[in-house]
Amino acid sequence: MKDDFYQYQAQTTPYAPGMEIDHAKGNYIYDQQGRRYLDMVAGVSALPLGHCHPVIVAAIKKQVDKYMHVMVYGEYAQDPSVQLCKKIASLLPAPLETTYLVNSGTEAIEAAMKLARSVTGRSQIIAMKKAYHGNTMGSLSLMDYEERKAPYRPLLPDITHINFNCLQDLKWITTSTAAVIIESIQGGAGFKIPSKIWMQELSKRCKDMGALLLIDEIQPGIGRTGSMFYFMQHQIVPDMVITGKGLAGGLPIGALTASREHMSHFKQSPMLGHITTFGGHPVIAAAALATLTEIEQGGYMNEMAVKESRFRESLQHPAIREVRGKGLMLAALLPDDTYTALIVEECRRRGVIFFLLLYEKRAIRITPPYSISLSEIDYACTILLEVIESFYAPAP
Ligand SMILES: Cc1ncc(COP(=O)(O)O)c(C=O)c1O
Numbered sequence: 355m356k357d358d359f360y361q362y363q364a365q366t367t368p369y370a371p372g373m374e375i376d377h378a379k380g381n382y383i384y385d386q387q388g389r390r391y392l393d394m395v396a397g398v399s400a401l402p403l404g405h406c407h408p409v410i411v412a413a414i415k416k417q418v419d420k421y422m423h424v425m426v427y428g429e430y431a432q433d434p435s436v437q438l439c440k441k442i443a444s445l446l447p448a449p450l451e452t453t454y455l456v457n458s459g460t461e462a463i464e465a466a467m468k469l470a471r472s473v474t475g476r477s478q479i480i481a482m483k484k485a486y487h488g489n490t491m492g493s494l495s496l497m498d499y500e501e502r503k504a505p506y507r508p509l510l511p512d513i514t515h516i517n518f519n520c521l522q523d524l525k526w527i528t529t530s531t532a533a534v535i536i537e538s539i540q541g542g543a544g545f546k547i548p549s550k551i552w553m554q555e556l557s558k559r560c561k562d563m564g565a566l567l568l569i570d571e572i573q574p575g576i577g578r579t580g581s582m583f584y585f586m587q588h589q590i591v592p593d594m595v596i597t598g599k600g601l602a603g604g605l606p607i608g609a610l611t612a613s614r615e616h617m618s619h620f621k622q623s624p625m626l627g628h629i630t631t632f633g634g635h636p637v638i639a640a641a642a643l644a645t646l647t648e649i650e651q652g653g654y655m656n657e658m659a660v661k662e663s664r665f666r667e668s669l670q671h672p673a674i675r676e677v678r679g680k681g682l683m684l685a686a687l688l689p690d691d692t693y694t695a696l697i698v699e700e701c702r703r704r705g706v707i708f709f710l711l712l713y714e715k716r717a718i719r720i721t722p723p724y725s726i727s728l729s730e731i732d733y734a735c736t737i738l739l740e741v742i743e744s745f746y747a748p749a750p
Pocket of ligand 1: 537572607
């Protein structure tokens, strides 16, 4: 399978390990050679409840037996999608009550940019330096990573980049600004947490200037930081919330939530302002509804602080300069980027999966399923520390 993987399936790096997957269950992935791996990445935050959670699998199977795709998005009332949108509304503060369902995070970002321009009649979008919002042309335009953008130019015009968590830079938000888009915790940049004062001043500045505040919760959202959405820990109410990744427990999804009034632009200014064939797919919506219900009722969010502390207590080593992030969205920062990829690879060889971040090359990504136990955390940290020690052993 590995040879066919490299030959026939498009690659994104020259270094893909091409691990040959057999099956995955709970917090573990099993390869075709019969080896078991403890998963500390959860499909890059896309599996909040781990692999093949029985409640999600049952919801999918039940829906598959009833109906799958029946019509393009937005025409017929399909119970799983309707219930999912209603559930999302119940989890967000007013007036965020109407959700547009799409197939991926980046599509939801595209929809958010379109909606912001349509609602405000303005074109400028302010994004953060070192942001990551996806890889379609619009989302790519929101990044300031020139090396990744250059081959695809021209991209969207009228995008301005300011510094994340920088009070002075808020002055660039003006009455010409349609929207400001942020990740509530910057992921690729190294799990950077904004200050409460910055979040609140940002929200105020947007309101004063009539600019919309768009919050990308695709990675921190759905309970990973101990609250359903991380922005809620800062007592602000944005104009749009974008979710995805873990929302459907391992199936592809993206969701844009806004007020009914704002969202109405997609149906009348112009009509069919945003359309998609598979968005709101009933099988995926059923999986998402089961995921949200299980996260809400399963008590997972109450355990986040304890699990975060366990990681922080365990990850003590002179070469770990900092553990960044919140809840189960954590990154261990090494002194430099020399060995990060090698350390991740060696951990995988020893049966524990960690991963890297997009921009912050010194970071080791730790985003396990919420179901990770304290003893599994201890085991994963022991392996990671042993491997770090082998690369950063103090000189004799
Ligand atoms: C913060 C953030 N926004 C957007 C995206 C894009 O989501 P997708 O890969 O589903 O298009 C990601 C994916 O990593 C993300 O982490």
